[in-house]
Amino acid sequence: MRGPAWTDQRVDEIIGTLLRVGVIVAAVVVLAGGALFLMRHGSTIPDYRVFHGEPAYLRGVSGILSAARALDGPGLIQLGLLVLLATPLARVAFSVLAFALRRDRTYVVVTLIVLVVLLYSLGSGGG
Amino acid sequence: MLTSAFEAHAEGVTLVEFVLLIGAGSLGAGFLGSLTGLGGGVVLVPLLTLVFGIDIRYAIGASLISVIATSSGAAAAYVREGYTNLRVGMFLEIATTIGALGGAFLAARAPTSWIAVLFGAVLIHSAYLSSRTHHSEAKAGPSDAWATRLRLDGSYPTPAGPRAYRVHGVLAGFGLMFGAGALSGLLGIGSGAVKVLAMDRAMHLPFKVSTTTSNFMIGVTAAASAGVYLNRGYVDPGLAMPVMLGVLLGSLLGSRVLARARTRALRIIFGLMLLLLGVEMIYNGLTGRL
Numbered sequence: 462m463r464g465p466a467w468t469d470q471r472v473d474e475i476i477g478t479l480l481r482v483g484v485i486v487a488a489v490v491v492l493a494g495g496a497l498f499l500m501r502h503g504s505t506i507p508d509y510r511v512f513h514g515e516p517a518y519l520r521g522v523s524g525i526l527s528a529a530r531a532l533d534g535p536g537l538i539q540l541g542l543l544v545l546l547a548t549p550l551a552r553v554a555f556s557v558l559a560f561a562l563r564r565d566r567t568y569v570v571v572t573l574i575v576l577v578v579l580l581y582s583l584g585s586g587g588g
Numbered sequence: 589m590l591t592s593a594f595e596a597h598a599e600g601v602t603l604v605e606f607v608l609l610i611g612a613g614s615l616g617a618g619f620l621g622s623l624t625g626l627g628g629g630v631v632l633v634p635l636l637t638l639v640f641g642i643d644i645r646y647a648i649g650a651s652l653i654s655v656i657a658t659s660s661g662a663a664a665a666y667v668r669e670g671y672t673n674l675r676v677g678m679f680l681e682i683a684t685t686i687g688a689l690g691g692a693f694l695a696a697r698a699p700t701s702w703i704a705v706l707f708g709a710v711l712i713h714s715a716y717l718s719s720r721t722h723h724s725e726a727k728a729g730p731s732d733a734w735a736t737r738l739r740l741d742g743s744y745p746t747p748a749g750p751r752a753y754r755v756h757g758v759l760a761g762f763g764l765m766f767g768a769g770a771l772s773g774l775l776g777i778g779s780g781a782v783k784v785l786a787m788d789r790a791m792h793l794p795f796k797v798s799t800t801t802s803n804f805m806i807g808v809t810a811a812a813s814a815g816v817y818l819n820r821g822y823v824d825p826g827l828a829m830p831v832m833l834g835v836l837l838g839s840l841l842g843s844r845v846l847a848r849a850r851t852r853a854l855r856i857i858f859g860l861m862l863l864l865l866g867v868e869m870i871y872n873g874l875t876g877r878l
Binding site: 473474476477488505509514539568572 | 601679737
């Protein structure tokens with residue numbers, strides 16, 4: 462609790478707000494994408510009994526971004542899911558920053574490790 | 589058994605009908621999961637696979653997404669109330685995220701029938717846990733060396749003001765969290781039960797601190813494996829959309845009702861349901877139907 466500006470309580474409050482906003486934004490984007498998807502493809506017959514896997518453009522960040530920009534329903538839903546995935550990521554990144562500002566080296570290292578694992582997962586897909 | 593109930597009628601169900609059905613089912617799962625404190629994930633995957641006949645890989649992908657949503661939503665409230673021990677959570681997240689990556693790796697290589705059987709075992713264990721509410725008492729004596737080094741000791745609000753507590757068994761808790769993370773990544777659940785168990789029994793944290801800190805970690809843990817699932821093409825937008833929104837809404841409703849509800853009877857019913865679903869998952873896994 463060094464420095465009045467970065468007390469535990471203030472960090473708690475910012476993290477709380479960050480999580481709340483992330484979930485709300487994600488839900489709104491998913492809802493919008495879902496509405497578009499249903500308007501255009503609502504009467505098709507889905508089949509989830511056999512696993513096919515998603516097409517390549519719905520699997521990675523760049524493909525999802527360009528699909529969402531073209532207002533593709535599934536692409537927009539995936540964008541919302543990316544926002545959702547980014548929410549805990551942003552929380553961890555903010556924690557790194559908060560601990561760094563308080564010169565708390567141990568916890569900068571702790572939170573950095575978690576951040577690297579998350580980025581690795583999202584980036585390479587873990588192979 | 590259950591499996592054929594929906595599949596018999598599944599032919600010719602349009603996307604709109606499918607989304608509404610899945611959304612309603614997910615709402616129920618989120619509601620029950622939040623009321624009983626067991627999370628929506630444990631009922632969601634059996635619901636999607638056994639009742640709706642959805643491939644277990646799609647089901648796990650969608651479930652992980654809903655787990656991130658509910659955990660982050662609930663954590664936002666808990667963190668502000670001051671129960672969550674952020675240091676404990678962030679330290680243990682090293683173990684849960686690495687475990688979750690390992691679980692997600694394993695999920696791509698293990699046969700789906702094995703995953704179904706393991707899921708069944710976890711369901712039966714959750715059923716057992718839901719039948720008992722006992723938890724350990726605070727342990728006297730000094731904190732362990734790691735707790736001091738990492739400054740893990742904390743305090744939580746009580747009506748009589750903040751109450752301090754010490755943290756024990758840090759390495760044991762850390763080790764258990766690898767397992768919790770792996771289960772989460774492999775099965776698409778929050779595995780809050782294992783996390784709470786580790787913090788409650790091994791680390792002797794106050795119960796409310798254990799449950800809220802567990803919830804705090806669940807989002808990050810699930811995000812570590814959800815990235816892998818997304819890249820592998822397991823996260824389907826048409827399925828994830830109603831599941832995420834349904835579970836989120838259901839758990840919000842559940843937390844509103846929680847204060848007034850008599851949860852004991854509900855826990856027993858929910859426990860029996862988990863037991864039944866667990867047996868069904870194992871049966872379907874062993875006979876190669878999942």
